[in-house]
Amino acid sequence: MCPKRVVIRRSEISSGDRPVMLAVCGDSASGKTTLTRGLVQALGEERLASMCVDDYHRYDREERRALPFTPLNPACNYLGIMEQHLQLLALGEPVLKPVYSHRHGTLERPVLFQPRECLVVEGLFPLYTPRSRACFDLRVFLDPPEAVRRAWKVRRDTRDRGYTEEQVLADLDKREPEAAAFIRPQRRWADIVVRFDHIEVRHEPESSPLSATVMLRPTAPHPDLTRVLNDDTRETIHLKLTRDGDGKPVDALHIHAYASRETTRRVEEAIWEELGIGDDLPACLGLIEPGLRSEPLAVVQLLLLYHLLLERRGDESLADVGT
Amino acid sequence: MCPKRVVIRRSEISSGDRPVMLAVCGDSASGKTTLTRGLVQALGEERLASMCVDDYHRYDREERRALPFTPLNPACNYLGIMEQHLQLLALGEPVLKPVYSHRHGTLERPVLFQPRECLVVEGLFPLYTPRSRACFDLRVFLDPPEAVRRAWKVRRDTRDRGYTEEQVLADLDKREPEAAAFIRPQRRWADIVVRFDHIEVRHEPESSPLSATVMLRPTAPHPDLTRVLNDDTRETIHLKLTRDGDGKPVDALHIHAYASRETTRRVEEAIWEELGIGDDLPACLGLIEPGLRSEPLAVVQLLLLYHLLLERRGDESLADVGT
Incomplete structure (x- = not known):
């Protein structure tokens, strides 16, 4: 039954x-x-x-x-x-x-x-x-390692906000106690925690594209990825049952930066199909800036779209469920 | 009973x-x-x-x-x-x-x-x-005759807002259709309509202080002025049952500019006593600008204070009423 x-x-x-x-x-x-x-x-x-x-x-x-x-x-x-x-x-x-x-x-x-x-x-x-x-x-909480975030902040604030690198680094140091006290503790309230990072075991150079680890906490109805991920995809993207830093159970989704466009595309389409929207998979996902794509970013964005559209779909196609 | x-x-x-x-x-x-x-x-x-x-x-x-x-x-x-x-x-x-x-x-x-x-x-x-x-x-709706309001506006905008008299008058003309369409119709929603004006029958000069006509509509619990106003006060302040412009019944309270400070003071203190606050009657009422007082303005302000404090008093001293 x-x-x-x-x-x-x-x-x-x-x-x-x-x-x-x-x-x-x-x-x-x-x-x-x-x-x-x-x-x-x-x-x-x-x-x-x-x-x-x-x-x-x-x-x-x-x-x-x-x-x-x-x-x-x-x-x-x-x-x-x-x-x-x-x-x-x-x-x-x-x-x-x-x-x-x-x-x-x-x-x-x-x-x-x-x-x-x-x-x-x-x-x-x-x-x-x-x-x-x-x-x-x-x-969602974005949780890059501090080294990655500092590099991003220096790049953006010197390019777009008119600061020197020394100013940005001094500002980061000044902000650190308050970041630790007020910003980072919000991580615990997230349904999804995203960490873009180099995968250290592979000894990647600093300039290589970043992989992503996505903590999918059981506080939200994530898509059933066990149907999507299999032995064919595990080199590029895989799900692992683990414990979060606080000891609580969580699904960790790893998306590797060296994943081939074809494999991630297959995974993306499978997630998209779960949604049953019918439209084509959006082409604009994963764009960091013009000409620079990140497949891990595309998968994260797709997961979020899945949740947005799932909630919205509740208005319409679920109207006959549970009756 | x-x-x-x-x-x-x-x-x-x-x-x-x-x-x-x-x-x-x-x-x-x-x-x-x-x-x-x-x-x-x-x-x-x-x-x-x-x-x-x-x-x-x-x-x-x-x-x-x-x-x-x-x-x-x-x-x-x-x-x-x-x-x-x-x-x-x-x-x-x-x-x-x-x-x-x-x-x-x-x-x-x-x-x-x-x-x-x-x-x-x-x-x-x-x-x-x-x-x-x-x-x-x-x-409350403030309803001075247009001639009075235009004089006030010219005075204020030339003195405080850096306009010339011609600019203010041109602006008044430009605004008139919208004042008629959107502002003045709000008069009908007021519990109290206040008109400061010269009393024409007395042929007052333009520079004389203004009297006030206060329409007290039966939509709000105004103080019982019949206990306050009597033959001694009727030369300076009196209440008249009448019909408003829309034909609806209303109490019109007339406060004459030539009222002696002593008579209005007596009325003000009677209204204040109705409230049962205990404190002294506020001394700052009726002030138009430093050195220039209007007794009709003082009475209007006192009526509004009466309502504010009556509502507030409901929190405390009426707690044992109706049980």
Whole structure:
């Protein structure tokens, strides 16, 4: 006898206008924007809106000079207002979102922000408070090793934000105590923890593309990858039952950077098929910048799309399940 | 037999942290800020917060030049966000309030705004939508004759906002169709309509102080003025049962500018005593600017204080009523 499958459909608990909400949390330069950009491109801005909750800074750069904390301190942010806005967005309501200019270090006039069918919320603090966490259908934490993140931050801030390498490194050191105290502890609240890293055992050179380890915690309905992954794919992508740093059971999905495009493509299509969407697999996944692709990034983005679309599909095709 | 008095106490329907909310609605330069200032001074900023919902402008002055409407058009304002923020404030929640600089005509960084025990919300549109109106315990509309308002606006905008008289008059003409279409119709939603004006029958010179006519609609629990007003006071202040412009019954309270300080003071103290607060009557009421007092303004402010404190008193001293 097969137990009756019980599915709580979104349409039973919402007006249908409520967005599916995904949190992408992580320290500065941990890859949040790159990850999010591919999701927006895959679904289109009409279907997926994204916002950065670092806009909820309480002080501008000038004011912070006189203050004893960095933006990584909760006291430096309007976290109560962030919670309030996330709750409103989760109900499908628009908000007047504050705007922080990273380029000028100033707080600007706010903008009207409307949720779409899906909403990705990235930033330093989306998983910090219980009321904030409760707004999300799926919670992701980006957890690159510090060496990788420091290299990314130096590259971005010297190229895009007008800093020297020495300034960026000094800033990283200044922020470290608050990153340890306030940002990294949010890892424990994630359904998915993503770590892009070199695989040390292979002694890869620093410049080689990064592999990914994706911790799939049993707190979210991940796709059944045992049907997708087999002996043919295990050289490039495999799932391993293990324990997380906190001793709790978790599925660790390893996606190797040297995976062939063909093998990962096969895995991606199998995950996509699980969704039963019918459309072709989005071609824009895995793009780091124009001309530079990462297959591990593509697989991570696909997993997140799977969750976004699974939640959304609950509105429609699951309407006859469990009756 | 006396019917049992039923009082719904605020403490039964709220956490006790919800502010008493007063709307002061009216066109530009209709006296909103002067009226509100006396209330803030009387109760103190710790007890009474005030905000202006004209900060919810959607466009800055530069952007409006290319648009076919003035700030008096609902389309020129984030009225949905205004509603949302009023609802949150009515529940005792803080909001991140937008800021419009009248001096520079620009939209600035928003500020954290916390409600206090009482909250006065002044502006062009606080009574425009049903959801907004529903947030208030008392609704006031300022309704000076156009000649009076135009003189006030010329005086303020040439003195404080850097315009010439010609510019102000041209602006008034440009705004008139939208004032008629969107601002003045809000008068119908007020519990109290205040008109400061010269009393024509007395042929007063233009420079003489203004009298006030206060329409007390039976939609709010006004103080029982029949016990306060008598033959001794009728030369300076009297109540008249009449019909409003829409034909509906209303009490019209007339307060004459030539009332002696002693007579109005007696009336003010009687109203104050009705409240049973115990403290002395606030001395700062009626102040138009340093050195210039208006007894009619003082009486109007006192009436509003009466309502604010009556609502608040419901938390405490009515706790044993109706049991």
